[in-house]
Amino acid sequence: MQQVSVGLVGLGTVGAGVARILTQHADRIARRAGRRIDCKWAVVRDLKKPREGDFEGLRIVDDPRRVIDDPEVAIVVELIGGVDAARRIVLDALAAGKHVVTANKALLAEHGPEIFAAARKADRAVAFEASSAGGVPIVGAINVGLAANQIQSLAAILNGTCNYILTQMTQGGIAYADALAGAQALGYAEADPTLDVDGTDTAHKLAILAQLAFGANVTTADIPREGIDRLELADLTYARELGYTIKLLAHARLADGALELRVAPTLVRRDAPLAQVHGPYNAVRAVGDAVGDTLFYGRGAGMMPTASAVVADLIDVVVGRALLTSRTLDFWSTEAPAVPLLPPSRSRRRNYLRFLIADRPGVIAAIAQILGDKGISIASVIQHEPGDEGEGDEATVPLVIMTHLAVEEHLREAIAQIDRLDVVRAPSVRLGVEE
Ligand code: NAP
Ligand code: HSE
DSSP: OOEEEEEEEOOSHHHHHHHHHHHHTHHHHHHHHSSEEEEEEEEOSOTTSOOOSOOTTOEEESOHHHHHTOTTEEEEEEOOOSSHHHHHHHHHHHHTTOEEEEOOHHHHHHHHHHHHHHHHHHTOOEEOGGGTTTTSOHHHIIIIITTTSOEEEEEEEOOHHHHHHHHHHHHHOOOHHHHHHHHHHTTOSOSSTHHHHTSHHHHHHHHHHHHHHHOOOOOGGGSOBOOSTTOOHHHHHHHHHTTEEEEEEEEEEEETTEEEEEEEEEEEETTSGGGGOOTTEEEEEEEETTTEEEEEEEEOSSHHHHHHHHHHHHHHHHHTHHHHHHHHHOTTOSSSOOOOBOOGGGOEEEEEEEEEEEOOTTHHHHHHHHHHHTTOOEEEEEOOOOOSOOBTTBOEEEEEEEESSEEHHHHHHHHHHHHTSTTEEEEEEEEEEOO
8 A cells, every 4th residue: 555654743732642543543544545644753842851652663853844855745744833833834844845734723813814825826735624623523514514505603612621611610619720720731721821711712713614614814813802711700600590601602693794703701501502512522503504503512622632633634635635625615715705794893692791789779770771771671680689798888799680682882882881880899791692
């Protein structure tokens, strides 16, 4: 059987998983690819670092040029993460005539047009299944399985670290910092976990899915985003009381010919499928105009699930499918008509609001008046008996309000006005609700 040589650039969590599949299941992979895949090189940053794994026969070096300049290597697998060095390696690999497989969502979200222009020029494939939702084959599903559809909306849990943290906090009563440390130890988090918890990683993935599903050429900066890093336990508790759970959701929806995009902690009804997604699992709910509602579910982070997607891409490249797909779908093409983005101020959704108010007569009426004046209708209210949290002689109490559909601009104005009331004791909390 013929052989194809591959160079892994990066031998961390994902790279080690890829090396493991290629070594331990070489015959199975060869049958599916029609050629043996020989993992010839691995590039790392620190040659002295102790490494666990069966890397026999793998030439481990610290210079990516060794791989890029090797005429035997047909495919470069970029698994170092980050943007600048990864961009250089991918562009150099394409210029040297190599196909590229990458799991790097930050790179594609920020430099998709440049990378795919270089791929077109070199007539080489860039395959990126692992860049969004880890082991869940959502890239292939949108590109191939749902190709007959115009996707109308996506609602997705795309960050395993955040979903793991939220699950640990809500089900295990674990503190935020301990849950984050657990996600890091399990290999789910980015090298800089701020990118996970502040919503940036989810926005990277949404930018990629928005390109595939809607042809939107957006970067992370175009996507309004909030993370889970400022989420308070009180809101997880109130959400539960209201029959919801809170998930970090990526949301995309075509509305009146414009595309609405955002990433934010969002209330999801406890009986909805997305609410049943726990731990490092991801899920994507995609609604297509022909197929209707679909749901894709699986592990979104971690060594072997991500390696599963990377090796699937390697097989696609070796078989020749990835290049055909790249040529036909023309990813990140600058010639495709641009989809206008809906200005965030015009988006409409239901909201959860929490205020800390003085326990005085007329306070709820004043808040309801401001909301009413902005055309915002209240769906439900929770106010418990005051506890011991009084300031001086006056008790303060949390007031939780669920609204009906409200226009973002009107809601922002109302909240700003409410926060200026002298009976409001802390900046209000606002979270969206997924329908
Ligand atoms: P990681 O564990 O931090 O591993 C990174 C690897 O790249 C290490 O082997 C490191 O070398 C090497 N490296 C870093 N900078 C380098 C440079 N400038 N030159 C040469 N080698 C360099 O990262 P990871 O978790 O495997 O993630 C890799 C990529 O996959 C990232 O783009 C990430 O976003 C993406 N991804 C990760 C997951 C996941 O669950 N972990 C899931 C989906 C996608 P040393 O070993 O010497 O430090
Ligand atoms: N840090 C990412 C996550 C890895 O937790 O989902 C998968 O892309």
